[in-house]
Amino acid sequence: MEGLTDPLEARRGKLRALRALGVQPYPHGFRRTHLAAEVLEGFAGLEERVTAALAGRIRSLRPMGKVVFAHIEDPSGRIQLYLRADEMGEESFRVASLLDLGDLIGATGVPFRTRTGEISIRVEGLSVLAKALRPLPAVKEREGVVYDAFRDREARYRRRYLDLILNPEVREVFARRAAAIRVLRRELDARGFLEVETPVLQAVYGGASARPFRTHHHALDMPLYLRIAEELPLKKLLVGGLERVYELGRVFRNEGLDRHHNPEFTLLEFYWAYADYREAMSLVEDLVRQTALEVRGALQIPSPEGTDEVVDLAPPFERRSLADLVREQAGIDVLAASDGALDEACRRLGGGLPAGAPRGKRIEKLFDLSVAPRLRRPTFVTDYPMSISPLAKGHRERPDDLVERFELFILGQEYANAFSELNDPEEQRRRFAEQQRWREAGDEEAQPLDEDFLEALEHGMPPAAGVGIGVDRLVMLLTGCAAIRDVLLFPHLRPSDESDRDRTGAEPEECPGAPASPAPSREERR
RNA sequence: GCGCCAGUAGCUCAAUCGGCAGAGCAACUGACUCUUAAUCAGUAGGUUCGGGGUUCGAUUCCCUGCUGGCGCACCA
Known part of the structure; x- marks a missing residue:
């Protein structure tokens, strides 16, 4: 030797x-x-x-x-x-x-x-x-001071096992993540919700506005999509008489990566027959309060952003309509303003929009620019434009252009999205048709028509509230992590040269029928 | 997608104005029967992220690519 x-x-x-x-x-x-x-x-x-x-x-x-x-x-x-x-x-x-x-x-x-x-x-x-x-890696410690810590972020994400061995606080983050998920499950179970699993591979994707990942089934020789939401299959289960269902699962969105976004993330969705979005707010409050109490032992949580801010998760959360908030912050009445005035306001706030975009997108843009970052305390923002909420039921007080929908904002970030679910099949068909028009106008996130889903609705879906909660973001809040990568054991990274080599070795041979190029043509994408 | 910053030994980091690429830890050899960042003596270890350029000479300057971080844009 x-x-x-x-x-x-x-x-x-x-x-x-x-x-x-x-x-x-x-x-x-x-x-x-x-x-x-x-x-x-x-x-x-x-x-x-x-x-x-x-x-x-x-x-x-x-x-x-x-x-x-x-x-x-x-x-x-x-x-x-x-x-x-x-x-x-x-x-x-x-x-x-x-x-x-x-x-x-x-x-x-x-x-x-x-x-x-x-x-x-x-x-x-x-x-x-x-x-x-x-x-x-030779990490040493004396009297609480760590020497030569294993801190290189890329190395930690790529070889998470070393991170787990060498950085004890990482183990704690994932213990808390598991605890939070356990609480969510238990609280929903306790209220009579049934946990289910629905397909990740779908011939028609839907349930959210996002671009999907596309894959291919060899034996069937057909394109398939990775789901972008759990929504539509779960609502079919409402039709089937499962009146309270939830799914805690991975969804996939073909978007950029940053501190708050990973291409795959964990989404909790639950559907509650005979409830509306107001009742759903109370349940969301309960879930947030309970997870905070059990994971953190307190409702006062310091901001993960490293500021002095402390957020108070004690219910009730504030409830404000989107239109009121925009009026206060941007001085525009989004319900009355002309399309031109909305455009002008967006430009003034520094956010351009493509000419063909729906009115609702302009309103949402105004909200994102002027209001969202200022919502520090937990706030339910309610009553969204119909044109960007094709699966939500029309608002009972203003059914022409508003829907009963809320999003929960904390520290300027969105944590939950929910609505009174649209269950009128003919109305739903019209909404899909409108999406189709936006899609043809170039909106790649517009939702495709799902004939199977419409058929289910035609059998009668009970009025219901539906909620989606971004589990990773909730975990970020509860663990003090400012980056989603820190609450995912294996966040998505581009292949390094090294793993590229490994991957080449493991790659299955080219199969007939597989798309030769990863970039689908415009027609295929439809 | 755009901008800024970074990438040097297994790990954490140095390297002057462009002038022989270094340290601590880890490793190896030897000593050591209560040490704990063990200690002591010695040894070895480099595609300075990849490619190109300028130069007598490049870790250093320029171009380009890759990966990561941060910010912006988009999204949850």
């Missing part, structure tokens, strides 16, 4: 040496009796010798001649191991000398307190559970 200064080669050499000693470096299992924390907490009560079997990853290693000190880390924390040649025997101690930072090992022994007072394990038996062939 002399001269093996390449860490990879050195580790492979140690692996060979272990095998030469008759050690199986990748055994089938290990009987763990204690977690590190259990030993640390239980030590005071351990009157007599108790042998503990622990398993974990070597996070520090200090060989000093015939003695080795090491810390192993398991899910509960770290504990120090003390290995002595004279107690373990030469044979076993030779194995200890072949250990590296990052190896997974098992150790059995008796807890004791070292001269410096640290509760440790006096190791009697040592097992290699998985020899690590690659070096772990």
Whole structure:
């Protein structure tokens, strides 16, 4: 092994040496009796010798001649191991000398307190559970100060397993994410909602205004889309008599990536027969309050943006109509203003719009520019233009151009989108037809007509409220993460050169019928 | 998509005006039976993100591509 200064080669050499000693470096299992924390907490009560079997990853290693000190880390924390040649025997101690930072090992022994007072394990038996062939970045710590932290964001996202090993706060984020999802599920279950799963692969996509991902089914030789929302299948279930349903699933939107957007994200949608959008607001308040309480233990949450702002999630949230808010902030009555006046106002605020865009888009644009960033406290914005809400029921007080819809804004970000669901099949058909016209005018996000869905509606869908909640954003808020990437274990990244090479190796051969070019023609996209 | 910034050893980072590419940790060899950012002595380790250009000479200057971060635009 002399001269093996390449860490990879050195580790492979140690692996060979272990095998030469008759050690199986990748055994089938290990009987763990204690977690590190259990030993640390239980030590005071351990009157007599108790042998503990622990398993974990070597996070520090200090060989000093015939003695080795090491810390192993398991899910509960770290504990120090003390290995002595004279107690373990030469044979076993030779194995200890072949250990590296990052190896997974098992150790059995008796807890004791070292001269410096640290509760440790006096190791009697040592097992290699998985020899690590690659070096772990050498992060060190003393008195809470971390040295040479693993902080490169790209490296952390690309090799999240290292991030999880080396940055404990990352594990906490994902524990909180799981906790938030657990609460959402439990609260909906408790209210009689049935969790369902609907297709991700769809011949006709819909339920939101977004561009889809397109794929291809070889055996059927047909294009398929990855869903952009869960909405339409769930409403078919309302028709089918499942009066309270929800789905917590992944949706896919072919848009840009930034701090708040990943091409795939987790969307909770629930549909509630015989309720309207006002009742849905109360339920959304409950869900937000409950997740905050259980995940954060408080309703006052500091802004993830790193400002001093603290947001108060205690219901009731403010309820304001979109038209009122725009009037206050931009000084325009969007219900009465001419299209030209709306255009002019948009331009004044710095947002151009294509000439053919629907009136509702101009209004929404005005809102996005003048109001949304200012909505810091949780606020339900209500009553949206009909032309941008083709699946929402007309407003009971102004059915010609408004719908019963709300979006929840917190800290200028949208967290939920909901409406009283349109259940008049003929009206729905007209709305789809209008979308079709926008699509022909060049709006790639306009929603395609879904004949299957219309047929279902014709059988009678109960009046209902439907809600979508952006789970990732809620988790961001509750974990203090400013970037969606930080609440996704594997956020989407462009392939690096390295993974590009890997991918090429794994790519299935070209199949007949697969689109030769990833860019569909304009006709295909329709 | 546009703008700004960044990419140097496994990790964290230096490198003067364009003048031999360095440090700490990790690794390797040796010493060390209570250490804990172990210590001590020594050794090795580089496609300076890729490609091109200017120059006697480029980590450094210019062009271009890639990846990432931030901001803007779009969206949830």
